[in-house]
Amino acid sequence: MFTTVDNISSVRASLVVALLSTVLLLLWKTYYKFIQLGNRIPGIGVWNLAFGLMNQMPKDGPHVGLLGFLMNFVNSHEGEPCRIWLLNELCVILTKPKDIEVVLGNVKIFKKSGHYAMMKRLMGQGLFTADDFAVWRRHRKIITPTLHFNILKDFVPIFYKQATKLANKTKDKEQVNIFSAVGLCTLDSICNTAMGINIFAQDSDNNTFLQDFYSILKVWHTRMTNPWIMLDLMFNVSRYREIHDNAADRMKYFTNEILHLKRDKYGVNKSGVTVRSESRSTAFLDMMLTCWSEHGLSDTELKDEIITLILAGQETTATVNSFALIMLAYHQNIQLKVQEELDSIFEQWRENDCPSFEDLQKMNYLEMVIKETLRLFPALPIIGRALNEDLQVNNVTSPAGSTVGVFLYGTHRDPDLYPSPNDFNPDNFLPERQSKRSNYSFVPFGAGIRNCIGQKYAMVQMKTILSTLLRRYRVSPGSGSPPLDNLQLMITSSLKPKHKINLSFTPRR
Numbered sequence: 001m002f003t004t005v006d007n008i009s010s011v012r013a014s015l016v017v018a019l020l021s022t023v024l025l026l027l028w029k030t031y032y033k034f035i036q037l038g039n040r041i042p043g044i045g046v047w048n049l050a051f052g053l054m055n056q057m058p059k060d061g062p063h064v065g066l067l068g069f070l071m072n073f074v075n076s077h078e079g080e081p082c083r084i085w086l087l088n089e090l091c092v093i094l095t096k097p098k099d100i101e102v103v104l105g106n107v108k109i110f111k112k113s114g115h116y117a118m119m120k121r122l123m124g125q126g127l128f129t130a131d132d133f134a135v136w137r138r139h140r141k142i143i144t145p146t147l148h149f150n151i152l153k154d155f156v157p158i159f160y161k162q163a164t165k166l167a168n169k170t171k172d173k174e175q176v177n178i179f180s181a182v183g184l185c186t187l188d189s190i191c192n193t194a195m196g197i198n199i200f201a202q203d204s205d206n207n208t209f210l211q212d213f214y215s216i217l218k219v220w221h222t223r224m225t226n227p228w229i230m231l232d233l234m235f236n237v238s239r240y241r242e243i244h245d246n247a248a249d250r251m252k253y254f255t256n257e258i259l260h261l262k263r264d265k266y267g268v269n270k271s272g273v274t275v276r277s278e279s280r281s282t283a284f285l286d287m288m289l290t291c292w293s294e295h296g297l298s299d300t301e302l303k304d305e306i307i308t309l310i311l312a313g314q315e316t317t318a319t320v321n322s323f324a325l326i327m328l329a330y331h332q333n334i335q336l337k338v339q340e341e342l343d344s345i346f347e348q349w350r351e352n353d354c355p356s357f358e359d360l361q362k363m364n365y366l367e368m369v370i371k372e373t374l375r376l377f378p379a380l381p382i383i384g385r386a387l388n389e390d391l392q393v394n395n396v397t398s399p400a401g402s403t404v405g406v407f408l409y410g411t412h413r414d415p416d417l418y419p420s421p422n423d424f425n426p427d428n429f430l431p432e433r434q435s436k437r438s439n440y441s442f443v444p445f446g447a448g449i450r451n452c453i454g455q456k457y458a459m460v461q462m463k464t465i466l467s468t469l470l471r472r473y474r475v476s477p478g479s480g481s482p483p484l485d486n487l488q489l490m491i492t493s494s495l496k497p498k499h500k501i502n503l504s505f506t507p508r509r
C-alpha cells in the first residue's frame, strides 16, 4: 500500500517536472529566437541604455532629449533599420520610405505599440488607441462620414470665427506666445466641431475643462521626457498618476454631461433609436447620435471617440499652425508670397469676409507652406506598431513580439529625399518635385489603414486660421525669440520647441 502511494507521488512529480521542463524549453526557444533575431539587427542594447541612456539624450543642439537621441541614432546607421533593446523590449527603428511601406502598407500590422498605453488611459477604445480590429473597423466606418468634405464646408465659419477672435487678441502685440495663443484657438475649434458646444477657452483660462486638458498634456509631456515615469510601474506610484486620473475623470464626466444633453435634445431613447429629429448641427457628436442611432456607438464608445478626436485634433493642429507662423515670421519673402496669393483671392478685402470653401481650394501656395511645415515639424515625429508575426524589413527580421518605430521625422529630413533637408523651402512641394518622390517619403499623417482620419479636417482648419491671420497682419519674430539657427526641438506630447517663442503681429493696412 505504502509503496503504491509512493509510486503515484513520484509519477506525479515526474510529470510536473516534465511539463515544467517542456514549458521552459518552449519559452527558452521562443525567447532565444527573439533575442537572436534582435541581436542580428545593428543597434544598441540593454547595458548602453541602463547606464548611458540619459547621457545619450542631447541637452543642447537642434534636437534635444529623445528626439536628439533618435536623430543621432538613425544617422549613425545611415537610416537603415536599427534596433534598441529597452531591457527585454526590442524596438526596431525605420526611416527609409521602402522600409516604412513594408510596415504601414501591410494591413495585417494593425496593433499600436505599447507606447500608446499612456494615452489609452484616457482615450480607451477610441480610434487612436483601439487594439481590437473589429471594434476599430466598426468605429472607423461610423466616424469616416462625419468628416466628409460636405461637412467640413460647414466647419469653415466656425474656424473663421475662432481665428478672428485670435486675430483680435494678437492685434499690435509685440509678444504673442504663439503656441499658447494658437492652442486655445484650436481647442475652441475642435470642441465646437466635435461636441457642438463652445468652451470659450480663448475668452478665459479660468475654465475647468481647459485646465484639465492642459494637466493631461503636462503629465504626458513629463512622461515622454522622463523615461522612468514612462514605465507604468513607476508612474502608478508617482504623484502624476493622481493628477492625470483626476483630470481625466473630470473630462470624461464633462463629455458624459454633453452626451446626455444631446441625447435629450434629439430624443434618442435608451435603445438608441431616434424618435424626434430637429434642426441639428454637423458636429461629430450630433452626427454620430442622429445618423447612426440604430447601429451606433454605446455611450462609453462615444465618450472615447469624442475625447480621442479632441486630443488628436487639438495638439496636432496647434503645433503645425504655430510652426507655420514661426517659419513665415523668419522667412519674410515666403510670407510675402503667401500674402500676394491671399490678396489675389480676396481682391476686395473686407475685415469680416469668411473664406468660402472654394477660396480655400485656391490657396495653393499656402498649402505648399503647410506641407513644408508638416515635413520639417511633423506633430507626431514617431509612430509605433506591435508585431504579432516575424517581419522581414530590408535585410533584417524583426521578430514577433517586437515593436517597430516609424521615425518619420528622420525620413522628412533625409538628404537623399530632400536637398538641404533642414531648410524651409515650400518649393519642395511643387507638383513636379512631389511626383518624383515615393508616397512614403512624406507621411506626417501616417499611412495605410491607420492613417489620420482628420487630415482633411486639419488642412481646412489650418488654411482658415493661417489665412485669417495673414490677411490682416505681418508676422515677425518677437523680441527675445531665438535666432532661427538656435531653434531647439524636442518631443513632448507632440513636437515642440524647447523654448517659448514669441511672435509680433503688425497690421498690414
Ligand code: HEM
Residues within 6 Å of the ligand: 112, 127, 128, 129, 140, 308, 309, 310, 312, 313, 314, 316, 317, 320, 378, 379, 380, 383, 384, 443, 444, 445, 446, 447, 449, 450, 451, 452, 453, 454, 455, 457, 458
Ligand atoms: C496637422 C494635424 C494632424 C497631424 C499631423 C496628425 C497626425 C496623425 C498621425 C501621424 C496619425 C497616425 C498615428 C499612428 O499611425 O499611430 C494620426 C491618426 C489619427 N488622427 Fe491625426 N493628425 C492631425 C490632425 C487630426 C485631427 C484634426 C483629427 C480629428 C479631428 C485627428 C484624428 C486622428 C485619429 C482619430 C487618428 C487615429 C486613426 C486610426 O487609427 O484609425 N488628427 N494622426
